[in-house]
Amino acid sequence: MTTILVTGGTGTLGRYVTERLRADGHEVRVLSRHAQPYAVDLRRGGSGLDAALDSVDTVVHCASTPRGGDERAARNLIAGARRAGVRHLVDISIVGVDRVPLGYYRTKLAVERLVEGSGLGWTVLRTTQFHDLVARVLQALAKPPVMLLPAGVSDQPVEVREVAARLAELAAGEPAGRVPDLGGPEVRTFPSLARAYLAATGRRRRVVNVPLAGTAYRALRSGGHLAPEHASGEGTFEGYLAARFGNGPGGARRG
Template identity: 50%
Template sequence: MVSILVTGGTGRLGRAVVRRLAAEGAAGGSDPAEVRVLTRRAADPGGHEPFRRMVGDLSTGAGLAAAVDGATTVLHCATTNGRRDVETTRRLVDAARRTGRDPHLVYVSIVGVDRIGLPYYRAKLAAEHLVAGSGLPWTVLRATQFHELLAAVFSLQRWSPVTLAVRGFRFQPIDTRDVAARLAEIVTAGPAGRAADIGGPEVLGMDELARLHLAAHHRRRRVVQVRVPGAVARQYAAGHNLTPRNAFGTITFERFLAGEAGR
């Protein structure tokens, strides 16, 4: 049996991935799939979840051995911040190696981690190197920023008389459901090393995205573009966070916002 362990399965991307994998398993296929989710919390009694909860903690390593045992694929969607991402990835890699069964290790990263000097990005790049050097079959998929992240940036400014956007910054936001669909393809296809980066269906300036967000929430205010100094700002302005030749999916930022407003 195909058995897929998902870390971060209760997070934004993880939930979308688990739903996708569970649905594809329910639809039937040549190989039935068991979907496991690494979580700190056991299932509620009487719950009917389409996955199996594996109680464990990446931050301490507790429960990891049991969680990875028998897994044919380990899909690492969990993320925290900075050095902790490197530490938790190392624990997961070590646990997967100790099974002796060489599971396919899939790691979700970010477009531009090797070209943008944010500390968080440097940690993601270090985690990529751990996966690639693990000796296990592996795939790393880099995606652009999720719609939710940019929406949150603008929502934080909801009480401001103006909405600020960084001049020269462009983004190619992608929907978590589209990333989940690509990850499901990778799980089925098998190890690919560095998979082609993926981004959303359109590249827009931060000011354009701000106006779409204001319109979706029926707010009338001015978008003010500001300049931000420094090397990281120049790297974003150069488009190192974009992958326009690898547009993937169909859910635009505007469409995402329409669905968000309807919930």
């Protein structure tokens, strides 16, 4: 089996990628800012990155933050991977980064282009939003007595463990370039997702759709972040909510 480095290996996605790869018999190194022995801030690079990449065959790049620095981190990772002779770089991205003009999406697209031009063997997988991200958004929107939702916007949440399984499969294979997107099993309106979240958490809120303005909102309304033709995920949002909050009304108010 190969030696695989997972960046962001303690994060929402990275920890499941790590678990899956180890279960499949691979030697896995976890790189994050605080996880020893490979505690590295990719935005800074340095000798710690070179040590983490030494004798590594494949890198699965899960490290990312909306707070900035992803492009710099990718450049440092790619430079280190070249020095180490890494054979395969697998990058996780987001459906719609080339269609929805959000700042974070632009950054993810820029990282994709860095990976494609890296001179390394590469694979890029785009997915729709994870269930837990949608739940966090709904949690924030449910704090006031009235839940204000962006009118006309839908989502297609996907189970993070299914994304991890797909990334592990890709990491064990040959570089494949841009592979088919991975979307959740169904496209859902935001009101239907909100009502499912409210029911699971035992909350009562009035749900109101609010029209917004701007090019990003128009792109979201047109479904630029969706992949209905790649609805290959199986885990539903209700299934995620039941696992997290319990099945009964108000079974838990952790969200």
